[in-house]
Amino acid sequence: MNRILYQFPLSHYCEKARWMLDFKHLAYDVRNLFPGAHRLLSWWRAHGTTVPLLKDGREWIGDSTEMAFWLDARYPQHPLLPNDPLKRGKVAMLEEMADEGGVHLRRWLYGEILDQDAVMNVMLDSYAWAVPVKEYLWPFLQQGIRRLYRVTPEKTPKALENMLAVMTRLEQTLVDNGGRYLVGEQLTLADIAAASLYAPLLAIPGTPWESFTIRSPVFQQVYEDTLRRPFGRWILRLYAEERNSRNNWK
Ligand SMILES: N[C@@H](CCC(=O)N[C@@H](CS)C(=O)NCC(=O)O)C(=O)O
Structure with missing residues (x-):
């Protein structure tokens, strides 16, 4: 290939x-x-x-x-960005916003799940050489992740706040556009970015994030709130109806 x-x-x-x-x-x-x-x-x-x-x-x-x-x-077929300059600019701007939300989400979520064996397995089971020694490697990897993404008790509450603020802005755009897509009447890069970067919150079957356990009351609350919100329901719909491939992450 x-x-x-x-x-x-x-x-x-x-x-x-x-x-x-x-x-x-x-x-x-x-x-x-x-x-x-x-x-x-x-x-x-x-x-x-x-x-x-x-x-x-x-x-x-x-x-x-x-x-x-x-x-x-x-490859112009199935365009990710519309040709119309106004819509194109909006898609690019929303994609950037979703990317920024993804950074906050990652910091907060790692704070919640980095001690779970399921995370170690998803991260290390795809390297055949690492499997027999994964319990020894894991503490080093955890430490590296904490340091790289600044996953600390001081920073994760702010990351949660920022992640939710971006979610609210994306959700408002979605609702203003009729609830089906972020821009126009078909799937664009903005939708793909927003849905994939926020999908880890929702434990969607067929994604790498399906096997994590929700342990803290804060996570439970965030999970339930997201599921209830138009934004969370929209992500689930996109995954059910428009994500044309699953289980291709291994
Ligand atoms: N702006 C980049 C961000 C990608 C990114 O943050 N990737 C992370 C994994 S989620 C990464 O490679 N981290 C390892 C590192 O920074 O060394 C993109 O959109 O591709």
Whole structure:
């Protein structure tokens, strides 16, 4: 396969990239990079430090937003961004907002789930060499994640607040647009970004986040509130009706 998505199974930005490729009906292979070591490839090929990292033929793209623009330019079928300049600008702005929400969500959610064996399994079971030693590796990985994403008791409450504030702004846009899509009358990059970056909150079957346990009362409350809100119900609808591939994250 000449198109390869380098990723982490658990990453919601990688889910965004998978969804974009699936939406455009582009076939690809998934390769899981080991956290930390991934930076060698990301830096070498795209001068970045993160995944998703896409290799498409001879091209390498190292950021999910860049990927969207690049994919649309190269493969115009099933556009992620509308041609109309006003709608296009709005989609780009909402995607950026969703990306920002994803950073807050990640910090808060890791604070809630990073001590769970289910998280260790999703993160490490895809590396055959790591499985026999995963219990030894896990504390180092946990520490690295806490440090990289600044998952601390001081920072996570603010991350929750910010994550919910972005959710409210996206939800208001959705409701103002009639409740089906964020912009216009069809799925765009804005919807894919918002739904994939907030999907970890909802334990949707077929996603990497289905197996986590909700332990704290705060998480229970956030989960129930999100399920009740138009935004949460909308994400569930998109996953049920418009996410044209599942279980492709392993
Ligand atoms: N702006 C980037 C963000 C991607 C991102 O934050 N990826 C995380 C995984 S969720 C990552 O690679 N973290 C490892 C690191 O920063 O070294 C994108 O949209 O692709």
